[in-house]
Amino acid sequence: MTIPQHIAIIMDGNGRWAKAKGMPRNYGHAQGSKTVERICEDAYRMGIKYLTVYAFSTENWSRPKDEVEALMKLLRGYMKTCLKTAEKNDMKIRVIGDISRLDEDIRNRIQELEEATKNNGGLNFQIAINYGSRDELVRSVRRLAADVQDRKLFPNEIDEACVESYLDTYGIPDPELLIRTSGEQRLSNYLLWQLAYTEFYFTDVLWPDFTKEELVKAIEYFNSRDRRFGGVKEEQNV
Numbered sequence: 709m710t711i712p713q714h715i716a717i718i719m720d721g722n723g724r725w726a727k728a729k730g731m732p733r734n735y736g737h738a739q740g741s742k743t744v745e746r747i748c749e750d751a752y753r754m755g756i757k758y759l760t761v762y763a764f765s766t767e768n769w770s771r772p773k774d775e776v777e778a779l780m781k782l783l784r785g786y787m788k789t790c791l792k793t794a795e796k797n798d799m800k801i802r803v804i805g806d807i808s809r810l811d812e813d814i815r816n817r818i819q820e821l822e823e824a825t826k827n828n829g830g831l832n833f834q835i836a837i838n839y840g841s842r843d844e845l846v847r848s849v850r851r852l853a854a855d856v857q858d859r860k861l862f863p864n865e866i867d868e869a870c871v872e873s874y875l876d877t878y879g880i881p882d883p884e885l886l887i888r889t890s891g892e893q894r895l896s897n898y899l900l901w902q903l904a905y906t907e908f909y910f911t912d913v914l915w916p917d918f919t920k921e922e923l924v925k926a927i928e929y930f931n932s933r934d935r936r937f938g939g940v941k942e943e944q945n946v
């Protein structure tokens with residue numbers, strides 16, 4: 709079985725999972741956070757090199773204040789535990805998204821965690837926080853335009869590699885597999901540039917119930933696909 713080197717996940721269905729149990733939505737997010745920890749471990753053991761999860765989107769600010777606060781609290785807690793547990797999965801953490809809108813203590817924790825794990829080489833774990841693909845592109849274009857204005861870059865030098873170098877995901881290979889849980893089949897403004905050639909796997913399983921077995925199913929589906937890039941069959945999958 710070919711193990712994709714990069715898997716991106718839209719972790720959906722926490723709210724419905726909690727509702728089905730007669731519990732508040734935030735309980736679903738807390739369980740979802742535990743699932744994140746389990747899946748990181750499974751991914752590492754399976755030899756997946758890159759995992760990118762959508763933890764908080766630019767649109768999520770419009771959720772009720774108490775839910776936004778609960779999600780931020782979970783992220784805070786996660787960053788703290790992760791400082792201790794990252795070693796286990798030899799995990800290198802990178803946060804993508806516009807973190808300037810986050811509280812200062814979370815920004816500091818992110819910086820601390822990225823710094824502490826920067827030399828780890830097992831699992832590269834990207835967490836998208838206040839991330840939206842269109843926002844990422846706007847921020848990238850602004851920086852690119854400023855570089856053109858400063859004559860550090862000339863318009864005829866702008867190619868795909870150049871645009872990529874301005875994205876939050878710079879240096880990270882594109883995902884080969886995207887998983888979205890809970891039956892929704894949308895991209896929800898996630899990694900629009902990076903998912904150009906990615907296989908999509910949708911499952912009805914709600915994120916807190918997502919297990920290693922589900923991850924294996926997604927990878928089996930990926931293996932069943934005849935991956936072609938613009939008519940040229942990708943060599944590794946021949």
Ligand code: FPP
Pocket residue numbers: 719720721722723724725737738740741744761762763764768782783786835890915
């Ligand atoms: C979607 O479920 C999920 C989110 C908006 C947040 C995802 C966050 C976590 C899994 C926990 C924290 C993350 C980390 C990295 C520790 P939903 O609330 O939209 O579910 P619903 O569609 O059933 O309402």
